Amino acid sequence: MAAAACALAAPTLARAQVGATVTAASDFRLRGVSLSDRRAALSFSLASDQANGLYFGGTATLTDTAHEGPEFLGHSEYIGYAHRGARGPGIDLGISRQDYRVYLERRYRVRYTQVYAGLIGDNLRTHVSWLPNYPRDGVDVIYADADAAMRPAPNWRVSGHVGVLNRLGGAYERDGPRHRADLRLGLAREFEGSEVELAWVAVSAKPRQHPEEARGGLVLSASVFF
Amino acid sequence: MFARLPTLLAALALLALAGPVLAQAPATSRPAADLPAMASAGVAERQVLVLLRLPPEHFRADGGYAGGYGGGVGRAARQRIAERLAREHGLALAEGWPMPLVGLDCFVMTAPPGRAPAQVAAELARDREVAWSEPMHVYRAEGAAAGPPNDPLYRLQPAAREWRLADLHQIATGKDVRVAVVDSGVDTAHPDLAGRIQLSQDFVPDHPGRAELHGTGVAGVIAAVEGNHLGIVGVAPEARLMALRACWQPGEGSSTICDTLSLAKALHFAVEHDAQVINLSLAGPPDLLLGRLIDAAQARGAVVVSAADPRLARGGFPASHPGVVAVTDDPARGGEIPAYVAPGRDVPTTQPGGRWSLVAGSSFAAAHVSGLYALMRQRDPHERGPPALVPAHTGGPIDACATLLRVSAPCRACACAQPASYAAARP
Numbered sequence: 324m325a326a327a328a329c330a331l332a333a334p335t336l337a338r339a340q341v342g343a344t345v346t347a348a349s350d351f352r353l354r355g356v357s358l359s360d361r362r363a364a365l366s367f368s369l370a371s372d373q374a375n376g377l378y379f380g381g382t383a384t385l386t387d388t389a390h391e392g393p394e395f396l397g398h399s400e401y402i403g404y405a406h407r408g409a410r411g412p413g414i415d416l417g418i419s420r421q422d423y424r425v426y427l428e429r430r431y432r433v434r435y436t437q438v439y440a441g442l443i444g445d446n447l448r449t450h451v452s453w454l455p456n457y458p459r460d461g462v463d464v465i466y467a468d469a470d471a472a473m474r475p476a477p478n479w480r481v482s483g484h485v486g487v488l489n490r491l492g493g494a495y496e497r498d499g500p501r502h503r504a505d506l507r508l509g510l511a512r513e514f515e516g517s518e519v520e521l522a523w524v525a526v527s528a529k530p531r532q533h534p535e536e537a538r539g540g541l542v543l544s545a546s547v548f549f
Numbered sequence: 550m551f552a553r554l555p556t557l558l559a560a561l562a563l564l565a566l567a568g569p570v571l572a573q574a575p576a577t578s579r580p581a582a583d584l585p586a587m588a589s590a591g592v593a594e595r596q597v598l599v600l601l602r603l604p605p606e607h608f609r610a611d612g613g614y615a616g617g618y619g620g621g622v623g624r625a626a627r628q629r630i631a632e633r634l635a636r637e638h639g640l641a642l643a644e645g646w647p648m649p650l651v652g653l654d655c656f657v658m659t660a661p662p663g664r665a666p667a668q669v670a671a672e673l674a675r676d677r678e679v680a681w682s683e684p685m686h687v688y689r690a691e692g693a694a695a696g697p698p699n700d701p702l703y704r705l706q707p708a709a710r711e712w713r714l715a716d717l718h719q720i721a722t723g724k725d726v727r728v729a730v731v732d733s734g735v736d737t738a739h740p741d742l743a744g745r746i747q748l749s750q751d752f753v754p755d756h757p758g759r760a761e762l763h764g765t766g767v768a769g770v771i772a773a774v775e776g777n778h779l780g781i782v783g784v785a786p787e788a789r790l791m792a793l794r795a796c797w798q799p800g801e802g803s804s805t806i807c808d809t810l811s812l813a814k815a816l817h818f819a820v821e822h823d824a825q826v827i828n829l830s831l832a833g834p835p836d837l838l839l840g841r842l843i844d845a846a847q848a849r850g851a852v853v854v855s856a857a858d859p860r861l862a863r864g865g866f867p868a869s870h871p872g873v874v875a876v877t878d879d880p881a882r883g884g885e886i887p888a889y890v891a892p893g894r895d896v897p898t899t900q901p902g903g904r905w906s907l908v909a910g911s912s913f914a915a916a917h918v919s920g921l922y923a924l925m926r927q928r929d930p931h932e933r934g935p936p937a938l939v940p941a942h943t944g945g946p947i948d949a950c951a952t953l954l955r956v957s958a959p960c961r962a963c964a965c966a967q968p969a970s971y972a973a974a975r976p
Contacts, residue, residue: 340627340678342625342626343622372604399610403608405607406605443606445649448606448607513621516625517621548621549625
């Protein structure tokens with residue numbers, strides 16, 4: 324995917340806006356589920372936006388394990404195209420790859436590719452993603468989500484996210500509940516080149532691999548942008 | 550590389566919290582206030598705007614979403630580009646302001662004395678990272694005080710007679726129509742504006758002066774309260790005003806001025822907050838950024854009303870911009886420039902400090918028309934774009950009754966539908 328991104332981006336790379344982020348968080352959650360066993364995580368992200376609407380980026384994440392210290396948790400990459408005209412919502416299309424070794428007493432791996440399409444509004448963004456053969460061959464997942472954000476005061480941002488995961492096929496016992504919703508409400512204070520956010524994250528049902536986990540929790544994070 | 554992540558987490562949190570302090574390095578945002586104080590438009594006339602592309606918000610693997618403003622990572626990338634441009638061109642980076650409605654991130658840079666901003670802008674525009682660059686333009690309000698404070702009455706208002714205001718208000722009062730007054734500061738505590746100001750926002754905090762003559766006067770013409778035994782009656786006395794301070798009065802007796810950036814900030818805010826009518830009682834040179842924002846406003850159905858200045862080509866900008874309703878107070882100029890004629894001479898209106906005074910100029914003619922559009926929007930809220938106004942005769946003043954009746958349900962009993970002789974000015 325990285326090679327494809329480079330090939331597509333090459334003609335316009337000179338006009339790319341490239342940024343990097345380092346985020347330290349008290350937990351690392353994917354669609355509401357903790358992959359770090361509610362332990363702190365450190366993520367490094369790179370993002371590039373081209374003048375022609377093409378964009379791509381990636382994130383690598385470490386977690387602070389209980390016994391072995393910092394350990395590589397996983398990585399994700401994405402490439403897509405976004406366009407917004409003078410009026411009406413914009414479009415967002417792309418593909419993303421996620422690969423994480425979930426840190427729990429019993430390790431397991433979350434690895435999937437997702438194809439997504441979405442609409443972009445002024446303060447609202449929606450996507451529908453298709454995750455083929457996830458969590459295993461023959462079982463597909465459709466994930467629909469919406470993000471909203473508003474600024475009640477300068478440098479303050481309130482954001483919300485709601486997502487619904489729908490499993491197409493498979494068995495309950497083996498693959499977990501057929502539908503699962505996740506919710507995220509965040510309050511961020513933006514500074515020049517950095518931000519701090521406190522978010523409440525919850526899921527409607529726990530994955531079967533996470534029987535001990537609470538369904539909701541607070542996540543504190545701090546990001547520095549370069 | 551690090552002993553324990555919690556330590557690093559704490560360090561990063563501290564780094565994030567220390568952001569404002571670390572950002573005090575030269576050539577970062579903010580320092581508009583750090584620059585030498587401007588007597589009037591002095592520094593603005595040495596500034597250029599550098600517009601960088603602001604990509605639309607899109608999917609991110611880490612789920613970050615900043616509500617259209619591009620998020621911190623994109624902002625940092627653009628800030629870096631702006632800093633490089635400033636360094637390479639020998640400019641001082643003054644401030645930045647993202648404008649997601651038009652997909653642009655706007656940076657202000659100050660040229661050293663002796664360098665022409667137009668030339669600097671042309672050089673900057675050649676950089677591949679730059680969408681475009683333009684000199685900061687200065688705009689002047691199109692109105693002035695016409696006399697000492699007095700004790701005005703409704704009967705003194707030209708609109709009471711010429712526009713048959715009481716008859717108009719039988720049909721509509723502009724109830725809950727959102728009108729953005731992009732102007733100097735409005736006296737939000739003025740008793741004749743009580744309850745009419747929905748919100749007030751200052752986009753030129755480095756030019757102190759909360760309540761000013763021009764903005765307060767324009768606001769009163771549009772929406773002064775009716776039937777409160779005080780002062781005057783606004784054309785749309787139940788409209789909801791957004792008092793957006795984008796202009797300032799540099800000193801006692803001096804004219805009211807604004808610049809491209811302050812106007813752009815206010816226009817962006819007005820569009821983002823769904824203003825239905827936007828009043829721009831000012832004129833100056835054509836400007837690409839402001840033109841884009843006006844286009845965005847019109848694309849969302851807002852009516853943009855501007856004062857026309859007969860001394861400028863086609864009435865000046867923004868009056869000359871496509872789709873903008875241009876207004877003059879001078880009947881003799883009505884045929885010379887493409888502008889409607891509305892009351893703007895010896896207009897009693899609100900002034901700071903709870904006073905009233907007589908004013909004159911196309912600014913106040915434009916304010917009358919903004920009020921009239923508020924009445925029309927109340928009657929026909931789904932109308933997109935500005936419906937044509939009805940002149941009393943070719944090139945003549947607006948016939949407000951005929952204009953409003955055209956968008957209203959048939960109303961034979963309305964006084965507006967009767968000949969003008971029926972409509973004596975009623976207090």
